[in-house]
Amino acid sequence: MPLRAGARIALRALVANPLRSVLTGLGVIIGVAAVVTTISIGVGARESTRQQIAALGTNLLTVIPGRVSTPGGVGQGVGAAQSLTVEDGEAIAAGIPAVEAVAAEFNRSAQVVAGSRNDLTNVSGVTPNFPQVRNWEPVEGAFFGEEEMRSRGRVAVLGKTVAESLFPEADPIGQPIRINRVIFQVIGVMASKGASTFADRDDIVFIPLSSAQKRVFGVDHVRALYVKVRALEQMEAVLGQVESLLLGRHRIADGGEPDFLIRNQADVVQAFQGVNRTITVLLAIIAAVSLLVGGIGIMNIMLVSVTERTREIGIRKAVGATRRDILLQFLVEAVTLSVTGGLLGVALGIGATRAVTALAGWATLITPAAVALAFGFAAGVGILFGLYPAQRAGRLDPIEALRAE
Amino acid sequence: MQLDLDDVTKTYRMGAVDVPALRGVTLRIAPGEFVAVMGPSGSGKSTCMNILGLLDRPTSGRCLFDGRDVASLSDGERARLRNRRLGFVFQSFNLLPRTPAVENVELPMVYAGRFERPRALAVLERVGLAARAHHLPTQLSGGEQQRVAIARALVMEPAVILADEPTGNLDSATSAEIMGLLAALNREGMTVVLVTHEADVAAHARRIVRFRDGRVVRDDPNARRPAPAGVR
Numbered sequence: 001m002p003l004r005a006g007a008r009i010a011l012r013a014l015v016a017n018p019l020r021s022v023l024t025g026l027g028v029i030i031g032v033a034a035v036v037t038t039i040s041i042g043v044g045a046r047e048s049t050r051q052q053i054a055a056l057g058t059n060l061l062t063v064i065p066g067r068v069s070t071p072g073g074v075g076q077g078v079g080a081a082q083s084l085t086v087e088d089g090e091a092i093a094a095g096i097p098a099v100e101a102v103a104a105e106f107n108r109s110a111q112v113v114a115g116s117r118n119d120l121t122n123v124s125g126v127t128p129n130f131p132q133v134r135n136w137e138p139v140e141g142a143f144f145g146e147e148e149m150r151s152r153g154r155v156a157v158l159g160k161t162v163a164e165s166l167f168p169e170a171d172p173i174g175q176p177i178r179i180n181r182v183i184f185q186v187i188g189v190m191a192s193k194g195a196s197t198f199a200d201r202d203d204i205v206f207i208p209l210s211s212a213q214k215r216v217f218g219v220d221h222v223r224a225l226y227v228k229v230r231a232l233e234q235m236e237a238v239l240g241q242v243e244s245l246l247l248g249r250h251r252i253a254d255g256g257e258p259d260f261l262i263r264n265q266a267d268v269v270q271a272f273q274g275v276n277r278t279i280t281v282l283l284a285i286i287a288a289v290s291l292l293v294g295g296i297g298i299m300n301i302m303l304v305s306v307t308e309r310t311r312e313i314g315i316r317k318a319v320g321a322t323r324r325d326i327l328l329q330f331l332v333e334a335v336t337l338s339v340t341g342g343l344l345g346v347a348l349g350i351g352a353t354r355a356v357t358a359l360a361g362w363a364t365l366i367t368p369a370a371v372a373l374a375f376g377f378a379a380g381v382g383i384l385f386g387l388y389p390a391q392r393a394g395r396l397d398p399i400e401a402l403r404a405e
Numbered sequence: 406m407q408l409d410l411d412d413v414t415k416t417y418r419m420g421a422v423d424v425p426a427l428r429g430v431t432l433r434i435a436p437g438e439f440v441a442v443m444g445p446s447g448s449g450k451s452t453c454m455n456i457l458g459l460l461d462r463p464t465s466g467r468c469l470f471d472g473r474d475v476a477s478l479s480d481g482e483r484a485r486l487r488n489r490r491l492g493f494v495f496q497s498f499n500l501l502p503r504t505p506a507v508e509n510v511e512l513p514m515v516y517a518g519r520f521e522r523p524r525a526l527a528v529l530e531r532v533g534l535a536a537r538a539h540h541l542p543t544q545l546s547g548g549e550q551q552r553v554a555i556a557r558a559l560v561m562e563p564a565v566i567l568a569d570e571p572t573g574n575l576d577s578a579t580s581a582e583i584m585g586l587l588a589a590l591n592r593e594g595m596t597v598v599l600v601t602h603e604a605d606v607a608a609h610a611r612r613i614v615r616f617r618d619g620r621v622v623r624d625d626p627n628a629r630r631p632a633p634a635g636v637r
Contacts, residue, residue: 005515016503315499318460319557320488320516322481398460402499 027294032345125212334386
């Protein structure tokens with residue numbers, strides 16, 4: 001029997017009992033819609049977290065000084081070592097191709113004075129490429145460049161919080177401020193980063209690293225190197241290369257305790273995404289269970305249908321239908337139910353996802369993979385749960401079938 | 406096509422009890438014959454028809470189509486023989502409900518992979534139902550439904566028509582029409598095997614086989630309608 005004939009017979013049977021067909025399909029429709037919606041919400045949440053974290057500088061390795069053990073056995077905390085230098089950063093940028101740029105920072109709390117106002121804030125000496133490396137640009141004025149770095153320029157860029165506390169009314173650009181009695185000129189104001197978990201990240205003043213080291217604090221080392229890696233996939237490799245490069249530069253033998261620590265921002269991202277993925281998978285499993293229940297609904301109705309139509313099966317067999325013809329007929333019927341339900345479910349799922357975005361404002365992302373997964377699963381459910389009733393129909397003894405009422 | 410039953414027995418298992426339906430039937434039906442199989446209820450005549458119609462398999466003995474044993478055939482091959490070589494007419498018509506007459510007639514063609522609406526309509530015309538081709542079975546009288554069933558049996562141009570009490574649900578006037586139709590088909594060369602327990606229906610046949618308790622007890626030519634020359 002050609003498939004076209006099978007499809008026609010199956011469609012006729014479904015159309016003959018529209019209410020039952022719709023109710024049977026409803027299980028699959030709701031299941032597929034649930035799968036599409038949950039995956040879209042999950043993927044959307046994952047994508048928006050990824051973007052938020054990427055804004056912080058995702059592919060960033062942070063090198064900080066390690067702990068110091070004095071000969072007397074008095075341990076000092078992480079960050080106490082004074083061995084990390086700008087030259088370390090330059091060596092990393094020059095020596096590792098996968099590194100896009102390295103910014104260096106020395107920061108310390110200091111009193112900042114502007115006219116009659118003063119503020120205890122975080123004074124951060126950084127290299128001119130800091131905005132590029134940390135994805136953090138000024139909104140007003142400009143950041144300092146290589147020239148100010150070379151000349152230990154007395155220029156400052158204020159964080160939003162500092163700008164507002166020192167210059168509540170006036171435009172800070174061009175105004176003088178004093179940091180530890182050294183006079184700086186404000187040339188820019190940074191964009192607001194907002195508060196992180198632990199601190200107000202806008203409570204900061206940037207000055208050239210050279211000025212901070214020589215003019216303000218009188219040190220030679222740095223407190224952090226920010227290593228921007230070209231691609232997220234290279235993070236692990238670059239981490240290893242930075243480590244061995246620094247170990248070599250600091251003349252630390254194999255097995256010796258390094259005087260620095262490397263932190264990977266990508267780890268944080270991965271942790272976030274891991275949680276996200278777990279939630280998405282959990283939701284998808286719940287949705288899949290509802291799809292499974294829909295499939296059982298199909299099997300239930302198909303079994304009833306086989307019993308109801310026993311006589312029809314007998315007639316078909318008498319006029320020459322093979323076991324396979326009958327099996328195919330009922331299978332096509334089940335698959336038609338589940339595929340139609342799947343298509344409607346995809347439409348409903350897309351609609352529900354849009355509604356969630358519109359009403360709750362959640363970020364959602366409908367991926368072709370999610371749609372294909374849900375639809376494929378629905379078709380699979382139809383075949384799986386249609387097969388048993390179809391086999392039962394195919395195996396019916398024609399004489400018994402013809403005798404049935 | 407020549408049909409042979411060779412010492413066929415059939416035993417049904419009803420729980421722990423074996424119920425014999427046929428106890429050794431040997432029967433030859435030659436091409437072009439019109440045979441009425443008669444006997445009381447439970448005599449085995451319907452079982453015999455089911456075996457001839459490849460709807461059932463004998464417990465022992467052989468069933469031969471043109472000398473070929475059908476026991477060795479697969480399910481698919483048996484279905485194919487039912488489809489191409491045999492036509493069934495049942496007491497309760499057995500039309501598909503909610504399906505127009507013409508589509509009921511097309512049904513065997515569906516399983517043969519043929520879609521020939523004109524052929525189905527032509528066969529309906531042959532049984533005198535051209536005007537009712539698009540009626541549903543529920544819109545047809547009993548006699549009309551049985552004509553649709555006969556058209557369905559004829560549409561594949563089979564060698565043998567197997568009719569199991571075709572007039573059992575019809576009044577005598579309609580019965581006469583249906584029997585006239587079967588007799589006309591036989592005159593055109595179609596082999597007709599008819600199960601009935603009504604003597605006036607069997608009277609249309611040219612040969613009468615009587616069953617009792619799973620055996621053939623009499624096998625006579627119909628004295629009133631002798632076989633034409635050339636048919637045994």
